[in-house]
Amino acid sequence: MPTTLFQVKNVKKHYPIKGGILRRTKSEVKAVNGVSLEITKGETLGVVGESGCGKSTLGRAILGLEPLTEGQLIFADQDITQLSRRQLKPFKREMQMIFQDPYASLNPRQRIGAAIEEAIKIHNPMNAKQRREKVLSLLEEVGLKREHYGRFPHEFSGGQRQRIGIARALALQPSFIVCDEAVSALDVSVQAQVLNLLKKLQSKYELTYLFISHDLGVVRYISDRVLVMYLGNMVELAPSEALYENPVHPYTQALLSAIPRTVPNKERERIKLMGEIPSPTDPPKGCAFHTRCPIATELCSQSKPEWRAVGEGHYAACHYVGEELNA
Numbered sequence: 073m074p075t076t077l078f079q080v081k082n083v084k085k086h087y088p089i090k091g092g093i094l095r096r097t098k099s100e101v102k103a104v105n106g107v108s109l110e111i112t113k114g115e116t117l118g119v120v121g122e123s124g125c126g127k128s129t130l131g132r133a134i135l136g137l138e139p140l141t142e143g144q145l146i147f148a149d150q151d152i153t154q155l156s157r158r159q160l161k162p163f164k165r166e167m168q169m170i171f172q173d174p175y176a177s178l179n180p181r182q183r184i185g186a187a188i189e190e191a192i193k194i195h196n197p198m199n200a201k202q203r204r205e206k207v208l209s210l211l212e213e214v215g216l217k218r219e220h221y222g223r224f225p226h227e228f229s230g231g232q233r234q235r236i237g238i239a240r241a242l243a244l245q246p247s248f249i250v251c252d253e254a255v256s257a258l259d260v261s262v263q264a265q266v267l268n269l270l271k272k273l274q275s276k277y278e279l280t281y282l283f284i285s286h287d288l289g290v291v292r293y294i295s296d297r298v299l300v301m302y303l304g305n306m307v308e309l310a311p312s313e314a315l316y317e318n319p320v321h322p323y324t325q326a327l328l329s330a331i332p333r334t335v336p337n338k339e340r341e342r343i344k345l346m347g348e349i350p351s352p353t354d355p356p357k358g359c360a361f362h363t364r365c366p367i368a369t370e371l372c373s374q375s376k377p378e379w380r381a382v383g384e385g386h387y388a389a390c391h392y393v394g395e396e397l398n399a
Contacts, residue, residue, distance in 0.1 A: 074113065087100060109309065113247070119131070135250055164195075185221035187225075191243050192243050231265065267290065300324045306389060324388075343366065357373065375391070
């Protein structure tokens with residue numbers, strides 16, 4: 073049976089908006105609004121959605137980079153939600169992140185060897201020679217050369233910098249890595265190389281990925297399951313092939329219909345959503361998607377749909393799950 077590595081229970085992350093002389097809280101941005109899921113050891117869970125849907129905030133909240141407004145995080149059967157920084161230290165080495173911008177995530181004044189060594193100094197009792205050999209080995213592992221150890225970030229291409237980011241994430245031999253738009257800033261050919269590297273490393277070290285991206289094609293290639301988010305809410309979760317072949321939520325159907333196709337598909341016409349994403353400071357009542365949904369009814373504006381199973385491992389939040397859209 074698959075082993076659950078990470079449990080996320082009703083996680084919410086709201087950012088207060090303050091104003092006035094006394095800086096009182098006037099409203100709040102509901103970036104993540106009640107996400108619950110289980111991540112299985114060794115799998116890649118893709119997270120997709122439009123900009124502002126809360127997918128990156130979810131990844132940062134899971135790693136503890138953002139304090140939770142509400143919810144519970146259970147890693148390897150241990151509740152880590154309320155742990156202090158000292159208590160979290162042994163868990164931090166098990167959870168790492170690969171950032172979107174491979175240049176901004178590196179100190180331009182620091183040689184890459186030193187950048188990769190930083191975490192090892194904090195968490196691993198190695199001497200200087202052992203650390204250097206560890207870093208040299210990591211550089212070779214991600215497709216770089218040993219002589220790159222003493223170079224600065226500006227001496228590398230975007231793809232090489234992202235490989236450095238991957239090496240830094242691997243330095244502590246983690247079991248869980250959040251990939252936050254890890255290939256979105258790269259050329260298409262380089263994207264393929266980095267994705268293949270991630271899959272190779274996952275197989276070799278039994279890594280578990282939370283892969284955040286807006287590129288639906290990339291997510292399909294690398295993910296075992298896919299979570300679709302809208303305005304901080306979960307709208308659909310399914311095994312990758314099931315989601316791409318049979319999306320049941322109107323928002324998912326609209327997203328997938330926008331994927332460019334080499335061969336025209338008459339069965340899935342382009343679905344154009346009207347209007348803009350509502351403000352997360354004042355999300356719509358009922359179903360968050362009803363203001364743009366082509367099949368919304370009065371019920372959708374009044375009642376929030378339940379999260380329910382629609383197939384094996386396939387879940388969605390819609391009052392009219394299974395209804396076909398009229399393009």
